[in-house]
Each structure stands twice: as C-alpha cells, then as structure tokens.
Amino acid sequence: MNDFSEFLIKIRxxxxxxGERLIFDQLDLDIRRGAVTxxxxxxxxxxxxxxxxxxxxxxxxxxxxxxxxxxxxxLSKKELFQLRQRMGMLFQSxxxxxxxxxxxxxxxxxxxxxxxxxxxxxxxxxxxxxAVGLRGARDLMPHELSGGMARRVALARAIALDPMxxxxxxxxxxxxxxxxxxxxxxxxxxxxxxxxxxxVVSHDVxxxxxxxxxxxxxxxxxxxxxxxxxxxxxxxxIQVRQFMDGNPDGPLPFHYPALPLAxxxxxxxxxxxxxx
Amino acid sequence: xxxxxxxxxxxxxxxxxxxxxRAHLLLVAxxxxxxxxxxxxxxxxxxxxxxxxxxxxxxxxxxxxxxxVLGLQGYYVLAQFGAEQSLGVMVATxxxxxxxxxxTALLVAGRAGSALTAEIGLMKATEQLAGLxxxxxxxxxxxxxxxxxxxxxAMPLLAALFSAVGVIGGYFVGVGLLGVDDGAFWSQxxxxxxxxxxxxxxxxxxxxxxxxxxWIALFQGYESIPTAEGVSRATTRSVVHAxxxxxxxxxxxxxxxxxx
Numbered sequence: 187m188n189d190f191s192e193f194l195i196k197i198r199x200x201x202x203x204x205g206e207r208l209i210f211d212q213l214d215l216d217i218r219r220g221a222v223t224x225x226x227x228x229x230x231x232x233x234x235x236x237x238x239x240x241x242x243x244x245x246x247x248x249x250x251x252x253x254x255x256x257x258x259x260x261l262s263k264k265e266l267f268q269l270r271q272r273m274g275m276l277f278q279s280x281x282x283x284x285x286x287x288x289x290x291x292x293x294x295x296x297x298x299x300x301x302x303x304x305x306x307x308x309x310x311x312x313x314x315x316x317a318v319g320l321r322g323a324r325d326l327m328p329h330e331l332s333g334g335m336a337r338r339v340a341l342a343r344a345i346a347l348d349p350m351x352x353x354x355x356x357x358x359x360x361x362x363x364x365x366x367x368x369x370x371x372x373x374x375x376x377x378x379x380x381x382x383x384x385x386v387v388s389h390d391v392x393x394x395x396x397x398x399x400x401x402x403x404x405x406x407x408x409x410x411x412x413x414x415x416x417x418x419x420x421x422x423x424i425q426v427r428q429f430m431d432g433n434p435d436g437p438l439p440f441h442y443p444a445l446p447l448a449x450x451x452x453x454x455x456x457x458x459x460x461x462x
Numbered sequence: 463x464x465x466x467x468x469x470x471x472x473x474x475x476x477x478x479x480x481x482x483x484r485a486h487l488l489l490v491a492x493x494x495x496x497x498x499x500x501x502x503x504x505x506x507x508x509x510x511x512x513x514x515x516x517x518x519x520x521x522x523x524x525x526x527x528x529x530x531v532l533g534l535q536g537y538y539v540l541a542q543f544g545a546e547q548s549l550g551v552m553v554a555t556x557x558x559x560x561x562x563x564x565x566t567a568l569l570v571a572g573r574a575g576s577a578l579t580a581e582i583g584l585m586k587a588t589e590q591l592a593g594l595x596x597x598x599x600x601x602x603x604x605x606x607x608x609x610x611x612x613x614x615x616a617m618p619l620l621a622a623l624f625s626a627v628g629v630i631g632g633y634f635v636g637v638g639l640l641g642v643d644d645g646a647f648w649s650q651x652x653x654x655x656x657x658x659x660x661x662x663x664x665x666x667x668x669x670x671x672x673x674x675x676x677w678i679a680l681f682q683g684y685e686s687i688p689t690a691e692g693v694s695r696a697t698t699r700s701v702v703h704a705x706x707x708x709x710x711x712x713x714x715x716x717x718x719x720x721x722x
Contacts, residue, residue: 243595243596267598267600268598270595270596270598273596274596275593275596279588279589281589281592282593284585284588298598340593343597
C-alpha cells in the first residue's frame with residue numbers, strides 16, 4: 187500500500203546546519219493527512235526553519251522531505267512552484283503586500299494562478315474574507331490593520347487557492363486573548379471543513395493542545411517526544427514535563443550555548459558603537 | 463595575529479567575489495526571465511512611471527541649471543579665443559556626449575535607485591518576498607524584472623530630456639544674456655553635432671547606465687540584511703556603488719567611443 191495515503195509528509199534523516207550550529211540532527215517526522223500536527227519547541231529550536239525546509243525555501247544538508255511522494259528538494263523550480271500552489275503558509279508577520287488593499291491581497295494568488303471572471307473572483311475573495319470575519323475590512327490597507335487582523339487576512343490569502351495543506355508559523359504569538367481564541371477556532375474549522383492537513387509550529391502549549399491531533403516536541407535538533415495532546419500531558423519524561431509545564435529548570439537548555447560564566451567575564455564582547 | 467588578519471583579508475576577498483558572482487547570477491536570471499514582461503506589460507509601465515515620470519522634475523531642473531552654467535563658463539572660455547559664436551556646439555556636445563548621460567545617471571541613482579533598494583529591502587524584511595515565493599510567484603519575475611527594464615528604458619529618455627533642457631538653459635544665458643548670435647548658436651550646433659557620433663553614443667551610454675544603476679539598486683535591496691540598519695546600509699551602498707560604477711564605466715565607454 188502507498189505510504190502517502192496515510193501520511194502527507196515524511197521527513198527522514200533531516201540534517202541542517204546554520205554556520206557551525208547544528209539545527210536538525212537526523213530528524214524524522216511524519217505528518218498525517220487531514221490532521222492538525224503541532225510542532226512544539228523552545229525558541230531557537232528551529233521550528234520556523236523546519237517550515238522553510240518543508241516548503242523548499244531552504245536546502246537541507248542531508249536527509250529528505252517527501253510531500254505526497256515528491257522529494258521537495260529534488261524538484262525543478264517549476265515543479266516546486268506547482269507544489270506550492272497546493273500549500274498555504276501563514277507567516278508570523280502576515281507578510282501581506284503593503285501596497286495592496288486587503289481585498290487585493292487575498293485576490294493576489296487567484297489573479298496569479300486562476301483565470302477567473304471578475305465577478306467570480308470578487309465572490310471568492312469575499313467568501314474567504316467572510317471566513318476570517320474581515321469582509322468589512324476589504325478596503326483597508328495593511329498598515330491600517332492590527333496585528334491580529336493582518337494575520338487573519340493572511341490566513342484568508344493562504345486559503346485562497348484551496349490548498350491541500352496549511353503551515354502556520356507561530357500563529358498565536360502576540361495575540362490578545364480574543365484574537366487568540368478566534369484563531370484557534372479558525373484553524374480547527376478550516377482543517378475540518380476543508381479537509382486540510384495543517385502543521386502548526388508554536389511554543390504556546392495550551393492553545394496548540396486544544397486543536398492538535400498529534401504533537402511533536404523538538405529540542406536539540408531532534409524529536410524528544412510525540413503523541414496526542416493527552417499522551418503528552420501524561421508523559422512523565424522529565425524533558426517533556428519541563429516544556430509542557432513551563433519549568434525554567436530542567437534538561438532543556440534555557441541558555442544559548444556559551445562558555446562558563448566565570449570564563450566569560452574575562453573575554454571581550456563584540457560591540458556596536460553609535461548607540462551610546 | 464598576522465595569520466588571523468591574513469585569514470580575515472582572504473575571507474573578505476572571497477565574500478566580495480561571491481557577492482559579485484551572485485549579482486551576475488541575479489542579472490542573468492532577470493535577463494532570462496524578461497520574456498515574462500510581455501504577458502504583463504502593466505508591471506513594466508508602472509515602474510516606468512515610478513522611475514521615469516517621478517524623476518522628471520529633478521532631472522529637468524538640474525538640466526536647466528547645468529545648461530545655464532555651461533553657457534556662462536563656455537562663453538568666458540570661448541570669448542578668450544574670439545570663438546563665442548560656437549557656444550551652441552560646445553553646450554550641446556558636452557550635454558549630449560557626457561553631462562546628459564552621466565549627471566542623469568547620478569540623479570536617478572539618488573532619486574530612484576535609493577528608493578528601489580529601500581523598497582526591495584523592506585519587502586525582504588517584512589517577509590513579502592518570502593510570501594510571494596510561498597504563493598508560487600517568483601519575486602525575480604514579478605518584482606525585479608519590471609524595475610530593471612523600467613530603469614533601462616527610463617534612463618535614456620531622462621538623459622534626452624536633461625540634454626534638451628540644458629541646451630535651452632545654455633541658449634537662455636548665451637543668446638539671451640551674453641549676446642551670442644541667435645542664428646550662429648543654432649546653425650553651428652546643427653552643423654557640428656553629429657547624430658551617429660554624438661547622439662547615438664550618448665543614448666548607448668545612458669542605456670548602459672540605466673542597466674547598471676537599477677541592477678545595483680535591485681541587487682543591494684535583494685541582498686540586504688533584513689533589519690533597520692541593514693536596509694539603511696544597503697541604500698547607502700546602492701547610491702555610492704552606482705555613482706562610482708557610472709563614473710568609471712563612463713571613462714571606459716568614452717575611451718571606446720571617442721578615443722580612437
């Protein structure tokens with residue numbers, strides 16, 4: 187049986203370095219079709235980098251990422267762009283085109299890739315904006331939106347082409363409690379209603395646990411635990427407990443790798459003049 | 463210590479070479495993808511407006527003053543040899559051959575090149591370029607190519623305007639204020655300014671400068687470090703590099719065109 191009928195994405199032996207630093211070390215990860223998979227980890231554990239690797243924006247040093255049977259990093263540019271038309275990505279900043287109105291931003295991928303009549307295009311865009319509750323904001327410019335609204339517009343744009351999968355980069359960061367609740371519900375609804383496969387990269391444990399079917403916990407370039415939210419909530423491994431409960435002390439490093447403090451007092455700091 | 467500085471020197475050299483290589487790869491990608499513009503001419507006309515039409519005022523006013531100064535200075539030099547009636551030739555030749563293309567290129571680098579670098583740099587910093595890529599839209603085709611060709615086409619037109627307004631400035635000072643003969647001013651210009659040698663060479667120069675200035679501006683923006691300081695440094699570099707390259711290449715082109 188074809189493995190990809192159950193899993194949309196299979197990551198095997200993924201290794202990625204940034205300079206001297208090893209970000210991923212032989213990472214294995216599977217993303218189940220039609221499910222919400224959350225990838226959790228402390229800041230700097232390479233979660234955003236993982237999304238960039240999955241979408242082919244970065245090249246791995248070793249290993250492979252297969253989406254629907256295609257190895258992302260062996261595709262030609264044309265094939266990669268065809269694959270990306272079936273993916274939507276929600277950037278942390280929203281990444282809206284600042285010169286276009288909300289309406290035009292959502293219409294952009296449709297104008298680029300689908301030949302639609304103006305009236306059909308208008309209806310589709312209004313429907314997408316309705317789904318995120320911002321039909322009334324269609325004539326605003328991106329700088330007139332709050333951070334939460336911008337992210338919802340970006341979500342409407344990400345689903346404009348009815349993709350097979352959606353990738354969310356830290357969707358809950360910096361949201362007020364209401365926007366947070368709205369986003370959590372939206373992600374859940376979109377996944378169920380449209381039959382999408384979703385990957386949520388986040389460090390907000392509680393919000394993510396509400397919507398995820400499967401959670402992966404990353405640290406030190408590897409998966410340290412995975413399972414349903416319930417399984418992780420009852421996992422007794424000390425590393426898992428530290429992250430899930432938010433304890434500052436434990437095996438997961440809070441500090442960026444450094445010399446011992448006493449030794450560091452004797453070294454010089456790379457400085458920047460002009461600020462004092 | 464000496465070894466570390468040698469290593470640093472080597473690394474800096476390699477980095478520079480890599481940057482130059484990437485700049486050329488970007489140019490090749492732009493030229494190869496330029497056919498895409500045929501399908502979307504509005505992208506091109508929008509940039510022609512941004513780079514060309516919005517620079518009209520600064521180029522026109524500068525041209526007028528440069529022409530007036532040429533009229534004044536030229537008159538005093540030529541009068542010493544009793545050749546003040548040749549003022550028209552002097553003004554027109556210097557404008558069409560040199561000052562038109564070069565000063566226009568410097569003005570466009572400051573007015574439009576800096577804006578291009580800042581625009582692309584900020585699009586990078588705000589993830590708009592990555593966003594386009596994720597929408598399966600190639601930023602090179604959609605963002606860079608229209609700007610590159612907009613700059614290449616706008617520059618000769620702006621340089622022509624600069625020269626034309628400059629000649630009028632020279633006429634105003636020479637004929638209007640200093641008493642050069644009206645007929646001599648125009649007839650000598652008509653007789654001595656050669657279309658092939660002067661005008662066509664001037665147009666070639668400004669087209670080359672148009673390519674160089676926009677290419678440098680786009681590359682600096684595309685390669686900028688996506689932070690406040692990074693974009694500001696890239697903008698400065700864009701203007702400085704463009705100015706130096708324009709002046710250097712102008713010497714080479716002048717030597718090739720008029721040297722023999």
